[in-house]
Amino acid sequence: MRKIIIDTDPGIDDAAALTIALNNLELKVEMLSTVAGNVNLDYTTENAKKILDFFEKDTPLAKGNSLPILREYEDASQFHGETGMNGFDFPESSRKLLPKHAAVEIKNRILAGEEKVTLVTIGPLTNVALLLSMYPEVKPKIEEIVIMGGSTIGGNTNTSAEFNIKVDPHAAQMVINSGLPITIFGLRVTTRALLTRTDIEKVKSLGRAGEMLYSLFTHYRGGDLDQAGLMMHDICTICYLLKPEIFKFQETQMEVAVEGPAAGTTVADLAGRYTAAKNVKLAVEIDQKQFRDWVLAEISQLK
Ligand code: BDR
Ligand code: CA
Secondary structure (H helix, E strand, O other), X not given: OEEEEEEEOOOHXXXXXXXXXXXXXXXXXXXXXXXOOOOOHHHHHHHHHHHHHHOOOOOOEEEOOOOOOOOOOOOOHHHXXXXXXXXXXXXXXXXXXXXXXXXXXXXXXXXXXXXXXXXXXXXXXXXXXHHHHHOHHHHHHEEEEEEEOXXXXXXXXXXXXXXXXXXXXXXXXXXXXXXXXXXXXXXXXXXXXXXXXXXXXXXXXXXXXXHHHXXXXXXXXOEEOOOOEEEOOOHHHHXXXXXXXXXXXXXXXXXXXXXXXXXXXXXXXXXXXXXXXXXXXXXXXXXXXXXXXXXXXXXXXXX
């Protein structure tokens, strides 16, 4: 069983990624942490609680940063709705949070165990950047950091920047250049990780969890249900942990622009023209049919 910690900003595709990760028996989700991203930190934290309650999981949950390290915060409620998970009527949660900031709680959790832990980040990288700069002693205990973020095909916030990196480019730069093994899923691949209307109609018939996801998906504006499909960006990270053969990768050097109009833009030296140094393993291809079949199979197993 692979031990993972997921840092998230639910978020509808986050909710779907968490649904699969929390219920797959090959993954042990050691804890979740929340960050401001798709919506503000209070909403992302309440949403994470609701998903944990829905599946009756006792996974520890820590609240992280409400603001990016330097930049002003901008949300993505135009895609995910005002609360981040509009569309399904989850009961209010009375779940208790871990007492300290996510960076402290992740550090404690990593250092408490014998085995290495994989960090999965499906929101802005603020918490993980703080973790690595405040507690560099965790680094030898981190197996890999698996990131949804960045783009080498143009942006989804402006012409070049992907949302998770744009929200906190300074944090992204710190994490990507941390020297740890980084696997990164940008828009080149995640915009092709699609579920169509036919797929989500199938999801609806896949039991209680399927109905919940169906309600969220019909309120999600990340893509077009009746054209190409809905983009399941964040699920790519979990799919990689369980079925890496669905993707192809290239080791490359990635840089993050942090200032001016290009802030949040990622550039990858894919042709190796500028340097031989490599700091990330970048996903460059996805088998769309296998991805879709795998997502539907995972959801169909849920209770
Ligand atoms: C990323 O931004 C968010 O809106 C999604 O949840 C995903 O993590 C895609 O750019
Ligand atoms: Ca997300």
